[in-house]
Amino acid sequence: MNAIMPNMDLATRILIVDDDPGIRRLISSFLDKHGFQTATAANPIEMREKLAVDHYDLIVLDVMMPREDGLTALRSLQGRDAPAVIMLSAVGSDVDRIVGLEMGAEDYLAKPCNPRELLARIRTVLRRREKGGARSPAAPAAAEDVHDQRRFQGFRIDMDMRMLYDPDDRMVNLTDGEFRLLRAFVEHPRRVLTRDQLLDYARGEDSDHYDRAIDVQVSRLRRKLGETRGGGELIRTVRNEGYLFTPTVAKG
Structure with a gap:
């Protein structure tokens, strides 16, 4: 033993x-x-x-x-x-x-x-x-086991376990790319982020040509956050600049 x-x-x-x-x-x-x-x-x-x-x-x-x-x-x-x-x-x-x-x-x-x-x-x-x-x-x-957790608009994201929970505490399945993108938004809330900045923040070791998929990933992330079901505009498009994550993010 x-x-x-x-x-x-x-x-x-x-x-x-x-x-x-x-x-x-x-x-x-x-x-x-x-x-x-x-x-x-x-x-x-x-x-x-x-x-x-x-x-x-x-x-x-x-x-x-x-x-x-x-x-x-x-x-x-x-x-x-x-x-x-x-x-x-x-x-x-x-x-x-x-x-x-x-x-x-x-x-x-x-x-x-x-x-x-x-x-x-x-x-x-x-x-x-x-x-x-x-x-x-x-x-x-x-x-x-509680690590770095952030909350926004009823959602809870565990940054260490790489998990997202909706306002009903149900897990939202995210791809690796979607999680990295959401993490970038959560770590830089209420700021306009250009596509190049999002690429830098969300880039992973296996993310070659990830910049070409930023807009697609944002669209998928919006859908999973429930914006199309009346959840409000959490990720706002800022014309000619990039994207803005609108909620206030709290720790814990």
Whole structure:
């Protein structure tokens, strides 16, 4: 046993339970690359078979499965030595989330979810369990995992985890280019930024010829921020100059 455990994921065993083989492969492959030991099950019956012969520290459990759903399966995962459970569901309503948490799940994520967010939630749950702490349904991310966060117009962006949440606290899926562009706007709010400045601020290592896509990226970002659904003009075009990010941005 290592006293310091520089990489807490090395010996951690995770079971992914989902009836979709593509999702099982995606999550398993992603977590394997981050040092976890994973196994998969297509349904709760296979889950219980694997639990009977192996120990798992955490289960990623889908809610919507045929014959026996995840919430029913969750009832059988009670007890002092039961693994932690993170629920995944395509039905991301508050009611379903609350029911899952009240039944003993440590956390709940709506599908489709960003694998990076799932990874962050898994690490948070495992750290909390290691310290013997109880889960907090109102705050799924532990305080130690709160990084550089900014807020604008009801949105929340985690600059370190590269995640954006809308005013209903649902994750907005952004491409790498869209995130870099939004970060540039958030770090320079209420200032006119030329296309060349946006290119400099948002450029990544793999962004050759990115300048030619600035206008396209802005259009896509506007759509994802909900401007076309009455969310207001968050990114204003300034003729012959560039773009202006109009909201006030607050830290924390």
